[in-house]
Amino acid sequence: MKRYEKFADEIAELVRTGVLLPGQKVPSVRHASRTYGVSPSTVFQAYYLLESRGLIVARARSGYFVREHAQRTLHEPEIAASQAPTTEVNVSELVFSVLGSLKDPNTVAFGSAFPSPDLFPLQRLARSLAQSVRAMPPQAVIADMTAGNADLRRQIALRYMVSGVMLPLDELVITNGAMEALNLCLQCVTQPGDLVAIESPAFYATLQVLERLKLKAVEIPVHPREGIDLDCLAKRLAELPIKACWFMSSLQNPLGASMNEAKKRGLYELLQRHQVPLIEDDVYAELYFGTQPPKPVKSFDREGLVMHCGSFSKCLAPGYRVGWVAGGRYAEQIGRLKLMTTISPSVPAQAALADYLQQGGYDRHLRKLRHALEAQQASMLASAARHFPASTRVTRPAGGYFLWFEFSQRVDSLQLFQLALAQGISLAPGPIFSATRAFGNCARLNYGHPWDAQCEQAMAVLGRIIDSF
Numbered sequence: 001m002k003r004y005e006k007f008a009d010e011i012a013e014l015v016r017t018g019v020l021l022p023g024q025k026v027p028s029v030r031h032a033s034r035t036y037g038v039s040p041s042t043v044f045q046a047y048y049l050l051e052s053r054g055l056i057v058a059r060a061r062s063g064y065f066v067r068e069h070a071q072r073t074l075h076e077p078e079i080a081a082s083q084a085p086t087t088e089v090n091v092s093e094l095v096f097s098v099l100g101s102l103k104d105p106n107t108v109a110f111g112s113a114f115p116s117p118d119l120f121p122l123q124r125l126a127r128s129l130a131q132s133v134r135a136m137p138p139q140a141v142i143a144d145m146t147a148g149n150a151d152l153r154r155q156i157a158l159r160y161m162v163s164g165v166m167l168p169l170d171e172l173v174i175t176n177g178a179m180e181a182l183n184l185c186l187q188c189v190t191q192p193g194d195l196v197a198i199e200s201p202a203f204y205a206t207l208q209v210l211e212r213l214k215l216k217a218v219e220i221p222v223h224p225r226e227g228i229d230l231d232c233l234a235k236r237l238a239e240l241p242i243k244a245c246w247f248m249s250s251l252q253n254p255l256g257a258s259m260n261e262a263k264k265r266g267l268y269e270l271l272q273r274h275q276v277p278l279i280e281d282d283v284y285a286e287l288y289f290g291t292q293p294p295k296p297v298k299s300f301d302r303e304g305l306v307m308h309c310g311s312f313s314k315c316l317a318p319g320y321r322v323g324w325v326a327g328g329r330y331a332e333q334i335g336r337l338k339l340m341t342t343i344s345p346s347v348p349a350q351a352a353l354a355d356y357l358q359q360g361g362y363d364r365h366l367r368k369l370r371h372a373l374e375a376q377q378a379s380m381l382a383s384a385a386r387h388f389p390a391s392t393r394v395t396r397p398a399g400g401y402f403l404w405f406e407f408s409q410r411v412d413s414l415q416l417f418q419l420a421l422a423q424g425i426s427l428a429p430g431p432i433f434s435a436t437r438a439f440g441n442c443a444r445l446n447y448g449h450p451w452d453a454q455c456e457q458a459m460a461v462l463g464r465i466i467d468s469f
Ligand SMILES: Cc1ncc(COP(=O)(O)O)c(C=O)c1O
Pocket: 113, 176, 177, 178, 179, 180, 203, 248, 253, 281, 283, 310, 311, 312, 313, 314, 322, 323
């Protein structure tokens, strides 16, 4: 990491934790340069970076100030522990009815699972698709189906190396999005009726996969900032025959929580003691706001116990349906299961991504995307502080594009969802993230779309509906 990026991260942390308050002046360039022992040009570069991340603004002849809308006026939610140790899962109908109503392109897409397509280099990808398909040797169409595109596998392995994971290429299975990877991993290590530890709240598709495979959920509460409750997990592992864990250790969906490195190591050691495999869903890994990529639990794995699943859907190429799993000791079995189900993700889509990654524009795109999302998060937080009741609680994740809101107990988020939809606004109501349909007063809102007057207006409408409960 460059010195100015590190310094920018330090200042961003002071803003995030409220040490530097909205409207407050950040140290002058001269003062910061002297205090932190860095050159004035390093401070300037750091402040430009923070400006583009939407955290500070320059005022003519006065210096740099923390942006007013970086203010945190709403408190963090509190997640209550689930009472039931194990739960049959039966949420699919509810999830489908909610997702089905999100398709209208005219609604304000706070309920969407994707960021705005405008934030992706789709034209550039289209060029890669055309070029790579034209250059594709005819035999590759068949050969790439089973193993996956060799260039793409190498590019993915290189990215693992940069984040501290040395990955043998044969551990990598390219899949139809992360969703297929996650499904295959779970099928590989469970039988119908088995217990699987999942997060609470959890990504709704996790619940649907458990339901489809007739598995029972052991819900482990997630702290909105620090991730899963390790003590609760240790207790459940000691008392129940849990066959697998499916967790997101960074930028968890829907809370945005990220475990720190010590906790990730602790999680790995706990699972290693019990010899319980971890399916690590890391689809938001590239969307961190700082300059340092979070390490996955996979980076501590010396025994092949972690199946680490990633995807290009959230950060580069939605719709291309290319994901992967670094399958550890289960890789071969996962590869065979894939052959028995879908055989292969689209060969042209893999080739297009390999070409794009090789041309070197990916990291530049990711930096731009992260800055846009960070600024949009600040806008949504500020808007919520303006329009939602003061009792509202909200997360403030260090990446991704979701905020999780907890309203007063009076608010029924399924009803809120219907009322908002009638006004052209979608949201993801809390109960779709729980096997026990908990979180009835919570909702996940997507800030992945460039902030504009329509978004602001939609927040005002939501605020009025919430007030009416
Ligand atoms: C947490 C999580 N995991 C997995 C997926 C699926 O990813 P993909 O589109 O690559 O299948 C999603 C997509 O919404 C997600 O949010």
